[in-house]
Amino acid sequence: MPEQHYRPASYRARDSMGYLLRRVHTIMHDRIESAFAGHGFTLMQWIVLIYVRDGLARTATDIARAFRHDSGALTRVIDQLERRGLLTRERSRADRRVVNLALTPKGHRTIEELLPVVVGQMNLALEPFTREEFEQMRSLMERLVRHLQALPSPVVQKVAASRKPRPTPVARTTRRTRS
Amino acid sequence: MPEQHYRPASYRARDSMGYLLRRVHTIMHDRIESAFAGHGFTLMQWIVLIYVRDGLARTATDIARAFRHDSGALTRVIDQLERRGLLTRERSRADRRVVNLALTPKGHRTIEELLPVVVGQMNLALEPFTREEFEQMRSLMERLVRHLQALPSPVVQKVAASRKPRPTPVARTTRRTRS
DNA sequence: CCTCATTATCTGCCTAGGCAGTTACCGCCT
């Protein structure tokens, strides 16, 4: 029997790990995003560039999978980067469904420009932690990611009839010209 | 001189704490969201309900601040919940700008229904951790949140001329009819 | 060779959220 860290009867929002993780993520995301804005980039654009540079991705699908991002959205981000001349798309000859991405010199220069911004924000956020605590945090988060990835996708428990999740059942008062 | 955990020259995307936190957040968010979908609710709706129940918020602004969420978006979420009869809005008599939120009996029943879902997902995610590791993680995240909240907002460093962040400078070519 | 399931990419469509107002109200100050 694994540990039961939370129980319905005693659950309080302020103690929830979900709450903490969300807060951390939101604040860091906002800070990076606005630091990038001064340079004319978004976080997602940076992700694409650095993933290609670090060899974590050669195609849009690689990024979509590794970063859990929508592939449709990816297409549009890559559109922007291509238009701005930061990377190139090249149809693979081995598999003509695939489009390989490659950084241009301008793309590399952009990474050099943004790297200090990212690193600066990261160091600022982690400032109060010792090297040991930092490693602890990293280790815990890595284990958590690995565990979460290994979990089976959450089978919808109730209302199994409807296949579609329907995010907002009440939909809209706007009345979509029904009559 | 505080610890410098990252350096531009050796920065690799896969080792970044930002990456880890994002992955954790994304996966947990998606899981909770789709678990809720089967019950006809979204995470944000749940947040509002549980915040009101736990006394963390009496008004939309309380939630917006505590959860770092857009107040405009909040208005619309509360609209939905009110329409579905889960909570009520009541104009404060002490300060007529304020609208106080209160759960209805149906709202309380909904929380009872969703609590096991939240707790279940949380415990599932944290399953591989001992009580001690869990407390360690919570402590680290709490310190990180407190530190991040205390940080001054990131003054835009370059291109200081333009006041507006401009998320996407290239804007749009519209014409995506590639030949 | 032909069929069929699968995959990569791209495209519409819709919704949630960020942002910039607008309105109403509060409390302070003169």
Added chain:
DNA sequence: AGGCGGTAACTGCCTAGGCAGATAATGAGG
């Protein structure tokens, strides 16, 4: 009393992202 900065709630507008579908290509199997 009246002006005025600040605040709560709400409202449009716009964009990013989720989702479903379209297209094209691959590869396995008959």
